[in-house]
Amino acid sequence: MSFVYEKLMGGKSGLTGFIILATLILVIFPTFLDLFRLNLVGKYLTYAFAAVSLVLLWGYGGTLSLGQGIFFGLGGYGMAMFLKLEASSPENTAIQSTPGIPDFMDWNQITSLPWFWEPFNSFTFTILAILILPAAFAYLVGAAMFKRRVGGVYFAIITQVIAVILTVLIVGQQGFTGGINGITDLRTLHGWDITSNNAKYIFYFVNCFLLLGVIVLSRFILTSKFGRLLLAMRDKEDRVRFSGYDVSNFKIFIFCIAALISAIGGAMFTLQVGFMSPSFVGIVPSIEMVIFCAIGGRMSLIGAVYGTLLINFGKTTFSESFPELWLFLMGGLFISVVMFFPNGLAGIWDDYGHYLTDRLKQLKDKFTTVVLNREPKQLAEDAG
Amino acid sequence: MSSETDFTLSIENLTVSFDGFKAVDDLNLYIDKNELHVVIGPNGAGKTTVLDLICGKTKSTSGSIKFLNKELTKMSEHEIVRAGVGRKFQTPSIYENLSVFENLEISYPKGRGVVGSLFFKRTDTVLNKVYEIAKEIMLFDALETEAGLLSHGQKQWLEIGMLLIQDPQLLMLDEPVAGMSVKEREQTAELLNRISEGRSVLVIEHDMDFVARIAHKVTVLHQGKILAAGNMQKVQNDPKVIEVYLGH
Numbered sequence: 001m002s003f004v005y006e007k008l009m010g011g012k013s014g015l016t017g018f019i020i021l022a023t024l025i026l027v028i029f030p031t032f033l034d035l036f037r038l039n040l041v042g043k044y045l046t047y048a049f050a051a052v053s054l055v056l057l058w059g060y061g062g063t064l065s066l067g068q069g070i071f072f073g074l075g076g077y078g079m080a081m082f083l084k085l086e087a088s089s090p091e092n093t094a095i096q097s098t099p100g101i102p103d104f105m106d107w108n109q110i111t112s113l114p115w116f117w118e119p120f121n122s123f124t125f126t127i128l129a130i131l132i133l134p135a136a137f138a139y140l141v142g143a144a145m146f147k148r149r150v151g152g153v154y155f156a157i158i159t160q161v162i163a164v165i166l167t168v169l170i171v172g173q174q175g176f177t178g179g180i181n182g183i184t185d186l187r188t189l190h191g192w193d194i195t196s197n198n199a200k201y202i203f204y205f206v207n208c209f210l211l212l213g214v215i216v217l218s219r220f221i222l223t224s225k226f227g228r229l230l231l232a233m234r235d236k237e238d239r240v241r242f243s244g245y246d247v248s249n250f251k252i253f254i255f256c257i258a259a260l261i262s263a264i265g266g267a268m269f270t271l272q273v274g275f276m277s278p279s280f281v282g283i284v285p286s287i288e289m290v291i292f293c294a295i296g297g298r299m300s301l302i303g304a305v306y307g308t309l310l311i312n313f314g315k316t317t318f319s320e321s322f323p324e325l326w327l328f329l330m331g332g333l334f335i336s337v338v339m340f341f342p343n344g345l346a347g348i349w350d351d352y353g354h355y356l357t358d359r360l361k362q363l364k365d366k367f368t369t370v371v372l373n374r375e376p377k378q379l380a381e382d383a384g
Numbered sequence: 385m386s387s388e389t390d391f392t393l394s395i396e397n398l399t400v401s402f403d404g405f406k407a408v409d410d411l412n413l414y415i416d417k418n419e420l421h422v423v424i425g426p427n428g429a430g431k432t433t434v435l436d437l438i439c440g441k442t443k444s445t446s447g448s449i450k451f452l453n454k455e456l457t458k459m460s461e462h463e464i465v466r467a468g469v470g471r472k473f474q475t476p477s478i479y480e481n482l483s484v485f486e487n488l489e490i491s492y493p494k495g496r497g498v499v500g501s502l503f504f505k506r507t508d509t510v511l512n513k514v515y516e517i518a519k520e521i522m523l524f525d526a527l528e529t530e531a532g533l534l535s536h537g538q539k540q541w542l543e544i545g546m547l548l549i550q551d552p553q554l555l556m557l558d559e560p561v562a563g564m565s566v567k568e569r570e571q572t573a574e575l576l577n578r579i580s581e582g583r584s585v586l587v588i589e590h591d592m593d594f595v596a597r598i599a600h601k602v603t604v605l606h607q608g609k610i611l612a613a614g615n616m617q618k619v620q621n622d623p624k625v626i627e628v629y630l631g632h
Contacts, residue, residue, distance in 0.1 A: 224501060226498070246462045
């Protein structure tokens with residue numbers, strides 16, 4: 001029991017924060033938002049996976065990745081490929097010149113399903129691919145860089161370049177990937193209509209539980225000795241190395257975990273939004289994910305979720321009225337957070353939150369003394 | 385090449401050259417068991433480079449470094465540490481954001497792999513070892529203090545403690561008393577005399593009074609070569625040493 005409490009929940013304050021977040025996304029949102037808005041929140045919460053992964057990688061690990069969109073995209077595309085194949089049954093695509101392959105392939109004069117699409121007919125394979133392929137790719141990239149002690153700003157640039165390469169590849173290979181439009185028109189999962197209201201509710205809750213699960217997993221990592229080593233490496237990498245640790249292995253591992261978490265978010269995105277496109281892979285989404293994390297607080301798993309929600313609510317609200325101004329506003333917000341509140345919303349809460357909680361406590365004490373304690377006295381006086 | 389020896393550390397014909405400049409030039413150095421060996425010399429003599437070579441931070445151009453008859457020049461940094469060589473850096477190198485306890489715990493030689501560190505448990509053995517070392521380095525009362533808040537001297541001790549907890553057979557200290565007060569120097573000298581029992585210690589130092597207090601054997605480096613070696617008295621009276629280093 002104490003293991004669960006201390007290691008998975010992070011003690012009393014961690015548990016309180018976790019329960020508040022869980023209540024918000026599992027009870028309050030579904031109760032007060034209509035399905036359209038709830039689906040929108042569900043979409044935001046898929047970005048929160050990437051933001052949480054950046055807390056591990058950047059906040060604690062000190063390694064900034066400007067390419068989490070890569071893994072978000074790989075997860076999303078994996079799921080989209082499965083759904084697209086199911087939507088492209090020979091009956092559904094009878095009007096194509098080659099029935100039974102996705103419509104965009106037919107438009108690009110491709111006449112048979114490419115080999116790497118074949119295994120995505122299997123749902124089991126798809127789930128495994130979503131969980132393994134992005135992490136395996138992260139392993140290759142991470143091993144190539146961290147073993148050579150490439151880090152810091154070089155790592156950020158290289159991950160960004162990979163995000164660009166992947167986008168260019170997806171857009172350029174239209175026949176295999178659906179190009180700039182992405183993979184669209186996804187309908188069913190094992191014959192179950194994913195656009196139905198029922199499905200939207202279910203995906204929303206699955207998404208929430210996965211996100212909460214990821215937070216618990218991340219807590220476990222951060223409260224272990226591994227978590228303290230991440231902080232130590234960020235502070236004095238050489239000291240860790242000369243204390244007998246193979247520093248690169250630790251960095252590769254956390255990069256793979258971050259990739260895995262982002263990929264789960266990507267797959268849930270495809271399920272809830274109903275398509276996947278290169279605009280969720282490249283530089284802009286990758287940097288947005290960093291902004292979500294920074295504004296929420298890069299040292300706080302739960303803060304990153306709030307940061308994601310807040311910025312996306314802002315984006316939806318502002319970009320409807322002032323689409324040009326939004327990017328400047330977001331950029332300005334990012335710069336001011338980094339300059340004045342390096343630990344983001346979570347940092348502000350840690351520094352100033354006690355004013356609020358103290359005030360609430362005072363009010364509560366007042367209430368108990370005035371209302372509850374005085375009454376018997378009053379009664380006694382009245383009686384006397 | 386050299387055969388099996390009784391020395392803890394035997395450095396033979398060690399050379400490292402940076403773009404043609406030989407920072408360490410055909411060096412031979414032997415350190416015995418239970419020996420506290422001090423290396424002195426003017427700036428740029430190659431003292432820190434020798435430590436870098438031993439701990440694997442710098443790769444040698446040629447020559448051999450044998451630690452308990454194991455060749456170190458081919459091993460990576462963490463393997464050298466695991467073989468039993470600990471090294472303290474010149475500026476205190478500790479984890480400022482972690483507490484003294486956590487600094488020592490991280491240095492405890494268990495759970496050094498990725499999986500091991502995830503499932504590492506704070507057992508009584510670990511706790512007792514941390515307490516024991518904390519007492520040794522005079523920081524027992526500061527266990528919960530954030531390391532960044534320690535005084536300069538205490539940071540130096542903490543880093544020494546982080547090495548001691550790994551129980552290395554060879555302990556290398558780069559200017560351990562630089563920036564310390566007179567009292568802290570005395571305490572450090574006592575500490576070094578205590579911990580040199582049962583292991584070999586290699587110290588780089590400039591403070592001659594301090595060297596005189598701790599050294600069993602002194603080697604003077606100059607331009608990557610050994611200028612003189614022996615006990616303190618012999619070295620201090622060596623005319624070449626007086627010429628290039630000590631002054632008249």
